[in-house]
Amino acid sequence: MTDNILEMKDISKAFSGVKVLKNVNLQAKRGEILALVGENGAGKSTLMNVLSGIYAYGNYTGDIIFEGKECRFKNIKDSEKIGIVIIHQELALVPYLSIAENVFLGNEQASNSIIDWNKTHTRTHELLARVGLKDDSNALIKDIGVGKQQLVEIAKALSKEVKLLILDEPTAALNDEDSDHLLNLLLELKKQGIACIIISHKLNEVTKVADRITVIRDGSTIETLVKGQDDITEDRIIKGMVGRDLVDRYPKRNPQIGEIMFEVRDWEVFDPLNEDRKVIKNINLNVKKGEVVGIAGLMGAGRTEFATSIFGKVYGKKISGKLLKEGKEVTINNVSDAIAHGLAYVTEDRKTAGLILIDDIKRNISLASLKKLSKNSVIDDNEEIQVAEDYRKMLNIKSTSILQRTGDLSGGNQQKVVLSRWIFSDPDILILDEPTRGIDVGAKYEIYTIINELAIQGKSIIIISSELPEVLGMSDRVYVMNEGKIVGELNKESASQESIMKCIMQSSREG
Amino acid sequence: MDKLKSIFKNNIRQYAMGIALISIMLLFQILTKGILLKPLNVTNLILQNSYILVLAIGMFLCILTGNIDLSVGSVAAFVGAISAILAIRMKLPVIPTIVISLLIGGLIGAWQGYWIAYVRIPAFIVTLAGMLIFRGLTLVILKGQTIAPFPGSYQIISSGFIADFFGGPGLHITTLLVGAVLSIYYVISELNKRKNTLKYKFEVLSPQLFAAKLLCIVIIINVFTYWLASYKGIPTVLVLLAILIAIYTFITNKTVPGRHIYAFGGNEKAAKLSGVKTNKVLFWVYVNMSVLAALAGIVFAGRLNAATPKAGVNFELDAIAACYIGGASASGGIGTVFGCIIGGLIMGVLNNGMSILGISIDWQQAIKGFVLLLAVAFDVYTKNKARR
Numbered sequence: 001m002t003d004n005i006l007e008m009k010d011i012s013k014a015f016s017g018v019k020v021l022k023n024v025n026l027q028a029k030r031g032e033i034l035a036l037v038g039e040n041g042a043g044k045s046t047l048m049n050v051l052s053g054i055y056a057y058g059n060y061t062g063d064i065i066f067e068g069k070e071c072r073f074k075n076i077k078d079s080e081k082i083g084i085v086i087i088h089q090e091l092a093l094v095p096y097l098s099i100a101e102n103v104f105l106g107n108e109q110a111s112n113s114i115i116d117w118n119k120t121h122t123r124t125h126e127l128l129a130r131v132g133l134k135d136d137s138n139a140l141i142k143d144i145g146v147g148k149q150q151l152v153e154i155a156k157a158l159s160k161e162v163k164l165l166i167l168d169e170p171t172a173a174l175n176d177e178d179s180d181h182l183l184n185l186l187l188e189l190k191k192q193g194i195a196c197i198i199i200s201h202k203l204n205e206v207t208k209v210a211d212r213i214t215v216i217r218d219g220s221t222i223e224t225l226v227k228g229q230d231d232i233t234e235d236r237i238i239k240g241m242v243g244r245d246l247v248d249r250y251p252k253r254n255p256q257i258g259e260i261m262f263e264v265r266d267w268e269v270f271d272p273l274n275e276d277r278k279v280i281k282n283i284n285l286n287v288k289k290g291e292v293v294g295i296a297g298l299m300g301a302g303r304t305e306f307a308t309s310i311f312g313k314v315y316g317k318k319i320s321g322k323l324l325k326e327g328k329e330v331t332i333n334n335v336s337d338a339i340a341h342g343l344a345y346v347t348e349d350r351k352t353a354g355l356i357l358i359d360d361i362k363r364n365i366s367l368a369s370l371k372k373l374s375k376n377s378v379i380d381d382n383e384e385i386q387v388a389e390d391y392r393k394m395l396n397i398k399s400t401s402i403l404q405r406t407g408d409l410s411g412g413n414q415q416k417v418v419l420s421r422w423i424f425s426d427p428d429i430l431i432l433d434e435p436t437r438g439i440d441v442g443a444k445y446e447i448y449t450i451i452n453e454l455a456i457q458g459k460s461i462i463i464i465s466s467e468l469p470e471v472l473g474m475s476d477r478v479y480v481m482n483e484g485k486i487v488g489e490l491n492k493e494s495a496s497q498e499s500i501m502k503c504i505m506q507s508s509r510e511g
Numbered sequence: 512m513d514k515l516k517s518i519f520k521n522n523i524r525q526y527a528m529g530i531a532l533i534s535i536m537l538l539f540q541i542l543t544k545g546i547l548l549k550p551l552n553v554t555n556l557i558l559q560n561s562y563i564l565v566l567a568i569g570m571f572l573c574i575l576t577g578n579i580d581l582s583v584g585s586v587a588a589f590v591g592a593i594s595a596i597l598a599i600r601m602k603l604p605v606i607p608t609i610v611i612s613l614l615i616g617g618l619i620g621a622w623q624g625y626w627i628a629y630v631r632i633p634a635f636i637v638t639l640a641g642m643l644i645f646r647g648l649t650l651v652i653l654k655g656q657t658i659a660p661f662p663g664s665y666q667i668i669s670s671g672f673i674a675d676f677f678g679g680p681g682l683h684i685t686t687l688l689v690g691a692v693l694s695i696y697y698v699i700s701e702l703n704k705r706k707n708t709l710k711y712k713f714e715v716l717s718p719q720l721f722a723a724k725l726l727c728i729v730i731i732i733n734v735f736t737y738w739l740a741s742y743k744g745i746p747t748v749l750v751l752l753a754i755l756i757a758i759y760t761f762i763t764n765k766t767v768p769g770r771h772i773y774a775f776g777g778n779e780k781a782a783k784l785s786g787v788k789t790n791k792v793l794f795w796v797y798v799n800m801s802v803l804a805a806l807a808g809i810v811f812a813g814r815l816n817a818a819t820p821k822a823g824v825n826f827e828l829d830a831i832a833a834c835y836i837g838g839a840s841a842s843g844g845i846g847t848v849f850g851c852i853i854g855g856l857i858m859g860v861l862n863n864g865m866s867i868l869g870i871s872i873d874w875q876q877a878i879k880g881f882v883l884l885l886a887v888a889f890d891v892y893t894k895n896k897a898r899r
Contacts, residue, residue, distance in 0.1 A: 358840075358844050359773070363774075368785040368786050381765070382707060
């Protein structure tokens with residue numbers, strides 16, 4: 001028997017033809033903390049979903065060997081049975097149940113289906129003591145903070161006799177104190193012999209707790225750095241994460257940048273669910289005519305919240321600040337105002353917030369500009385068909401006809417439909433939120449070309465993207481955002497993956 | 512031929528319901544030994560179902576947004592009671608009575624729409640409350656009594672007929688004329704539409720198919736009016752229904768507000784991010800629903816020639832069933848006004864046919880329940896098949 005508790009060999013996985021994982025190899029040793037790092041979309045979460053059985057055996061190729069035995073999981077239950085537990089970024093707790101009920105959810109302490117509450121609470125107390133949580137086991141999950149919820153998740157994992165604990169971005173939503181507590185707990189569990197895989201963007205935490213660091217990029221394992229042997233400074237890890245050639249993945253464009261088109265001043269937004277929490281903190285930015293501006297940042301940096309608060313105050317409460325278009329202040333209180341003032345926003349989530357999946361291409365394209373297609377509110381059908389046909393041709397939307405349901409299109413073509421809708425609305429300022437998420441390389445290139453054409457036509461474009469190469473490849477100027485603030489503004493020359501990452505890391509440390 | 516097939520395939524749901532309606536009609540025609548389609552009974556069918564169809568049109572819009580309105584039966588009873596008070600107790604003339612009644616319907620809709628659209632209390636709860644509130648208020652204002660009879664002019668909407676300007680015994684000439692005029696109007700408008708589409712160089716039906724389609728519809732229109740003409744002619748309420756169907760078909764197919772309702776039901780978030788004022792849409796859908804419920808209440812009271820505390824019980828269920836049988840989707844965004852009318856007629860023919868056969872009310876309920884379940888199961892089945 002080796003000292004590897006887990007070995008994943010040549011794991012490959014594709015989603016509708018797009019390879020997300022390419023022969024990934026990963027080893028975790030007994031009683032160690034392994035960190036898995038990589039950019040958004042590198043394939044970390046997919047890999048962990050394969051490991052935990054969310055993607056059942058047969059949906060991927062390669063072998064999983066746990067404690068010397070080959071495993072073929074059909075679902076999460078299978079993997080939990082032998083001691084692999086995954087804790088996702090979005091916690092799987094039921095807010096209106098108590099801590100004890102959550103800890104033993106699906107694993108109730110019962111005989112003949114009748115729950116033994118005494119046993120449940122006694123065992124919960126033991127588990128809570130192990131994770132260092134002093135709350136009453138009767139407290140409802142919704143009443144305790146995110147940090148404590150995270151601990152409850154770990155207690156839940158411990159109740160299942162966990163041998164390998166996987167944490168996906170465990171500290172993303174935590175403050176420093178809670179993060180520290182959590183990391184110390186992981187070190188404590190390690191002493192008890194529980195191995196741990198931690199996925200994190202926070203490299204300072206990674207370097208603090210991890211024994212080894214495996215870097216994944218573009219669905220392949222790049223390298224594994226060992227504490228004590230290799231250099232594991234943040235700079236070194238970043239280099240591993242981003243070091244790829246960028247030749248010709250982005251079409252060229254000769255920027256012709258004009259006057260300032262749109263400006264945001266002193267923009268502040270509060271969380272609609274918790275009106276004391278400031279989500280967007282004093283943002284100032286501008287975009288010029290014919291310019292492509294990128295907003296870089298990690299997931300959860302507040303970029304989408306910022307964009308949707310500008311776009312007709314769809315998100316946020318107690319919004320303050322000024323919006324200026326061509327130097328004149330404009331008031332935008334709802335989406336129709338925003339459209340009337342020449343704004344367009346392409347959402348990051350085209351399926352739930354972009355498309356009407358049960359409707360056809362034609363109706364999806366015309367939706368934001370029905371005014372243009374109608375007289376006295378009566379829609380001109382033929383004109384509408386004409387417009388849809390034009391865009392289908394122009395943007396090369398692969399489909400049987402404009403009457404095809406958008407729900408049946410591929411991701412890239414769906415995105416082109418959403419783009420068509422907003423290009424047809426003829427905006428001056430186009431905000432693109434993750435414009436190429438989940439799209440294959442070919443379609444990405446097409447979308448980049450469309451973006452460049454729009455810029456050449458003199459439109460101002462803001463690209464929000466978690467993929468740094470995309471931001472760098474497309475933008476004339478980059479704002480870096482972190483924790484609701486702009487933490488850096490870089491021009492084309494000074495912007496690089498390292499400099500952007502540095503801006504983020506620096507502000508995280510300060511904050 | 513292939514094209515015909517593909518047209519059929521794409522609209523299988525609509526055609527299936529039409530075919531179901533025709534088969535059910537034929538079935539009862541045979542079972543009742545020809546009574547079902549006698550001119551007298553056809554006229555009765557229309558009169559009996561008019562108020563459900565009016566409700567179904569409004570309900571369709573609610574269902575289109577992915578919601579529901581359970582209060583319509585109570586609202587219809589309440590407005591019927593108010594109109595009785597106005598017309599019988601206060602001796603108001605008919606027109607003001609109807610106008611005030613409809614306005615009260617609008618106010619009720621605004622009340623419910625406010626809670627649903629702006630406070631965002633689920634429509635199911637708001638209208639369940641409305642169902643209780645307005646049933647209770649009906650009892651209060653009627654003091655548990657039935658008020659009757661209405662003045663004759665009030666009943667015209669619900670049980671009157673279009674006068675025959677030519678008089679004479681036998682066939683109702685005006686009705687035949689209406690049929691002819693409708694046919695001509697239909698042919699001209701179809702020709703115009705075709706010309707317009709050709710101008711854009713889009714695909715159209717081949718000339719033969721087009722002619723066949725026109726001929727079919729013209730025959731249907733004229734047979735129908737001939738049938739009515741051989742009894743008392745066109746019921747006033749049919750005119751009202753035809754106007755409502757035309758208006759709502761137009762609104763849902765051709766106008767921006769209609770498109771916004773579909774978009775709302777299809778994906779509220781996407782609709783909002785595309786500039787649809789979602790709260791406003793929802794609000795007006797419910798105002799509209801209650802106005803139509805008020806209209807149904809007036810028609811029903813006129814038909815009964817009385818306002819009773821028990822009026823309109825279970826109307827909401829018939830209207831909802833009509834929409835679902837007619838192909839509306841419970842999650843919203845799918846369906847047509849025409850489909851709901853077909854659904855309503857299926858329910859109506861079932862009711863009427865089974866009554867003629869002397870099947871007891873208990874069995875009628877059970878059978879209607881099965882039909883509803885079957886229709887929706889068929890819908891789910893065809894959809895899943897299309898997915899694969």
